[in-house]
Amino acid sequence: MKSLIAVLVMLSGAVDALAQTDTITGRVHQLEEVAVTETLRKHTISSSSPLRLLDRQDMRTMGVTDIADAMHRMPGITLRDYGGAGGMKTVSVHGFGAKHTGVSYDGVMLSECQSGEIDLSRYSLDNVEHLSLVIGDHDDIFLPARQASTPAVLNIQTLRMPTEDVKPHLTTQVKFGSFGYISPFVRYEQNLSNRFAFSAVAEYIYAENDYPYTLQNMTVKQHDRRTNSRMNSGHGELNFLWSINAFNQLGGKVYYYDNDRQLPGQVHYYTNLCKETLRDRNFFGQLNYQTRWGDRLSLKWLGKFNWYSSSYRDPLYQGGVNDADYWQREAYTALALLYTPNSRWAFDYSADYAFNNLNGSSQRTVVGHPRRHTVLQSATAKYKNDRLTVLGRLLFSLYLNEPSRNFYRLSPSVSLSYQLLENTDWYVRVSYKNIFRAPTFNENYYYHYGSPDLKPESTHQVNIGTTYGNDFLQLTLDGYYNQVRDKIVAVPYNMFVWRCVNVGKVEVLGADATIRFVQHLTEEHLLSLTSSYSYQSVRDKTMEGTSTYGNQLAYTPEHTFSGSLSYENPWVNLAVHTTGMSMRWANNEHYEDTDINGYLEFGLTAWRKFCFGSHQLEGRFDLKNLFNRQYELVRFYPMPGRSYQMTINYKF
Numbered sequence: 001m002k003s004l005i006a007v008l009v010m011l012s013g014a015v016d017a018l019a020q021t022d023t024i025t026g027r028v029h030q031l032e033e034v035a036v037t038e039t040l041r042k043h044t045i046s047s048s049s050p051l052r053l054l055d056r057q058d059m060r061t062m063g064v065t066d067i068a069d070a071m072h073r074m075p076g077i078t079l080r081d082y083g084g085a086g087g088m089k090t091v092s093v094h095g096f097g098a099k100h101t102g103v104s105y106d107g108v109m110l111s112e113c114q115s116g117e118i119d120l121s122r123y124s125l126d127n128v129e130h131l132s133l134v135i136g137d138h139d140d141i142f143l144p145a146r147q148a149s150t151p152a153v154l155n156i157q158t159l160r161m162p163t164e165d166v167k168p169h170l171t172t173q174v175k176f177g178s179f180g181y182i183s184p185f186v187r188y189e190q191n192l193s194n195r196f197a198f199s200a201v202a203e204y205i206y207a208e209n210d211y212p213y214t215l216q217n218m219t220v221k222q223h224d225r226r227t228n229s230r231m232n233s234g235h236g237e238l239n240f241l242w243s244i245n246a247f248n249q250l251g252g253k254v255y256y257y258d259n260d261r262q263l264p265g266q267v268h269y270y271t272n273l274c275k276e277t278l279r280d281r282n283f284f285g286q287l288n289y290q291t292r293w294g295d296r297l298s299l300k301w302l303g304k305f306n307w308y309s310s311s312y313r314d315p316l317y318q319g320g321v322n323d324a325d326y327w328q329r330e331a332y333t334a335l336a337l338l339y340t341p342n343s344r345w346a347f348d349y350s351a352d353y354a355f356n357n358l359n360g361s362s363q364r365t366v367v368g369h370p371r372r373h374t375v376l377q378s379a380t381a382k383y384k385n386d387r388l389t390v391l392g393r394l395l396f397s398l399y400l401n402e403p404s405r406n407f408y409r410l411s412p413s414v415s416l417s418y419q420l421l422e423n424t425d426w427y428v429r430v431s432y433k434n435i436f437r438a439p440t441f442n443e444n445y446y447y448h449y450g451s452p453d454l455k456p457e458s459t460h461q462v463n464i465g466t467t468y469g470n471d472f473l474q475l476t477l478d479g480y481y482n483q484v485r486d487k488i489v490a491v492p493y494n495m496f497v498w499r500c501v502n503v504g505k506v507e508v509l510g511a512d513a514t515i516r517f518v519q520h521l522t523e524e525h526l527l528s529l530t531s532s533y534s535y536q537s538v539r540d541k542t543m544e545g546t547s548t549y550g551n552q553l554a555y556t557p558e559h560t561f562s563g564s565l566s567y568e569n570p571w572v573n574l575a576v577h578t579t580g581m582s583m584r585w586a587n588n589e590h591y592e593d594t595d596i597n598g599y600l601e602f603g604l605t606a607w608r609k610f611c612f613g614s615h616q617l618e619g620r621f622d623l624k625n626l627f628n629r630q631y632e633l634v635r636f637y638p639m640p641g642r643s644y645q646m647t648i649n650y651k652f
Contacts, residue, residue: 049136
């Protein structure tokens with residue numbers, strides 16, 4: 001056991017962070033930074049499934065301040081945000097819900113067996129090289145089976161380590177802003193030789209989050225400030241990459257996160273009393289090993305151990321009635337084998353195994369000590385020539401649950417991309433994917449709420465789109481139809497007991513459009529425009545005649561929009577940006593006065609970089625919610641009004 005722990009302490013970084021793998025030939029090519037960006041940009045156009053990409057330059061010119069803000073700039077996404085720097089932030093894609101969205105961190109999937117939702121506020125944008133969202137199946141088939149087990153996957157790729165020299169490189173940064181926000185950040189990276197590199201990252205965030213808001217009831221206005229909203233969090237990472245030789249690479253990561261925060265309550269008239277607190281702690285270590293034999297056969301192995309705890313306290317209830325503690329653990333391993341017999345065909349077989357368990361502080365929080373063994377196997381074939389890409393996959397999923405029921409499924413998917421005209425980047429794409437979601441531990445075992453006899457939710461997604469790109473313009477347009485059967489919903493048994501049951505059916509009809517325009521006015525002047533729009537009709541089709549039939553699902557807007565316009569020049573770079581959405585409902589019944597107004601929010605970003613030899617100093621100013629628009633993403637949780645953030649970054 002001690003030796004296993006010692007191995008886990010050295011765990012994972014991204015082998016792919018320093019090299020780009022050609023999944024057709026299996027060869028690994030060392031690429032310069034610009035080449036990597038252009039390759040990824042090309043993939044967004046030629047991909048057989050919708051692929052959204054934001055790299056560091058995109059996020060700078062678009063005025064993005066955190067990962068949740070980055071999600072606002074992608075079409076087809078619905079973000080739930082409970083306000084402020086410490087508010088929980090979860091993302092759903094194409095109406096599937098946050099539990100259907102997977103998140104990968106440096107090539108290894110994150111897990112949350114208790115609630116099934118990944119809180120994106122835990123992950124720092126300052127340590128991210130690029131974000132990519134794949135809706136359907138990724139064209140890179142050399143992936144673990146778990147990456148294919150959700151309708152959509154958000155890939156978070158952290159900054160790459162240096163490879164050019166053996167000098168140490170240090171990045172120091174401090175952010176400060178409105179409502180008591182301050183965040184120092186430091187990153188150290190170095191090549192100890194031309195084959196071994198490591199990096200260390202540390203970040204701390206403190207924020208009072210006591211922003212003002214206004215409540216209006218007819219002609220009566222109430223002005224107040226957010227209370228019980230303090231955030232106090234930190235995270236650290238250790239990464240290494242060892243290029244053993246031209247055929248073998250080993251990467252590792254150790255990650256720790258600790259967030260001790262207050263939980264703001266709902267805002268109502270005449271009361272703002274809340275004293276709830278939540279402490280989240282998360283440790284994981286992961287290893288990533290990749291090798292190849294000749295030009296035809298490549299192997300990838302992943303290993304991970306994850307530990308997560310949450311401690312909830314509510315002092316307003318005497319005797320700790322509402323207090324709860326949870327601990328969850330996961331051991332995960334995956335193996336992928338890629339065979340490329342020639343330049344046109346590629347085949348992959350991947351097998352994953354995961355063990356999860358959960359326990360709580362009392363019988364009231366968790367029934368028993370649930371355990372889950374998960375076995376995922378995928379077989380994928382890909383054909384690619386100069387104009388056509390076809391990908392087909394079969395995913396076999398086996399879930400062995402204790403003490404609830406077991407289940408297994410075979411899930412097919414297929415996608416196609418075709419270049420309409422030779423020597424142009426104009427493509428059409430079609431994809432279909434069938435997948436299902438296993439019930440979370442809360443849905444199975446939570447006291448007076450969970451039901452051990454639940455069936456998994458089954459989903460179908462169909463996408464048809466076209467993409468176009470050249471040196472200065474990129475366009476994408478996708479239409480999609482999704483369906484969820486056996487949707488898990490909570491229904492009341494009496495005033496105090498609710499039960500999760502399979503009764504739901506949801507149909508989604510939507511469209512996404514993006515445009516990216518870049519124009520060099522002169523060598524030193526660059527103008528860029530980025531915009532996205534989404535339409536989503538997400539309707540309850542469970543049972544005709546019920547109060548919810550045909551209604552748009554709660555918290556899902558029909559229309560969302562984002563845009564940014566930036567001007568880069570030798571003096572001060574400027575960007576103006578906006579995000580917005582149409583009205584939403586706070587419940588599926590659409591009761592009177594439960595609608596949430598739509599909004600359009602604007603922001604302004606200015607930045608300037610100074611270079612002194614190998615040293616680099618960058619200053620940045622962000623003005624958020626420029627017109628002080630008050631709005632909500634979750635009902636009774638007002639978002640901050642006008643605020644600012646200053647960033648000073650120094651590298652050598």
